[in-house]
Amino acid sequence: MADERDDDHRPPPGxxxxxxxxxxxxxxxxxxxxxxxxxxxxxxxxxxxxxxxxAEALDQLAEAGHQDLADELRAELVGRNVLPGRWTFQVVEAYDEEYYRVFEAAEQRVCDELMAGRRHVYEAGLKEQNRTHGRPGHEPTPEA
Known part of the structure; x- marks a missing residue:
């Protein structure tokens, strides 16, 4: 059976x-x-x-007559770091800069160097192997 993948999802020659x-x-x-x-x-x-x-719950606690307890908990918890010296936005930024972007660049480099920039070549091969050729809902590409 012929391979009907589009060129963007076919392995480079060789x-x-x-x-x-x-x-x-x-x-x-x-x-x-x-x-x-x-x-x-x-x-x-x-x-x-x-x-x-x-913060809203502590406002309610204060309004219910427990101002000292609400103030104590507000000072201890509201705006507290989730990790030493970091709020969650800083955790996200560190992850993005130190890990995510490095991994993303590595994956892109491999696709560029070994697949001529083509993405999901492996998955396209699985689709070609597993779809029922000629059957509605099993077309090889959106425009087929």
Whole structure:
């Protein structure tokens, strides 16, 4: 059966299947990093939300007649660092600068050098192997 992948998803001429598999594994690892980064941003947003809700709860505690306790907890918790010297935005920035961008550049370099800049070549090969040729909903490309 003919390979109906578009040129953007076909391995460059002379590229071994072993190389395609290795690049696919590297891309899969980077996708996990993307997921972790999303979870880190969720952590950032949730922590900020918790801090805001804490401040509101302490306002309610003060209004209920517990001003001293509310003031003590506000001084201890509201605006507190989540890691030594860092709020969550600083954690996100450090992750982005020290890990994410380095990994992203490495994955791009491998795709550029070994796949002629083509992305998801491994996955496109899986699609070609697993789809039912000629069946609706199994077209090789969007325009097919």
């Amino acid at each position: 590229t071994s299947e072993q190389t395609v598999d290795a690049v696919g594994a590297l891309t899969a690892a980077f996708e996990v990093v993307e997921h972790a980064r999303g979870m880190l941003y969720a952590f950032h947003r949730l922590t900020g939300r918790a801090d805001k809700e804490l």
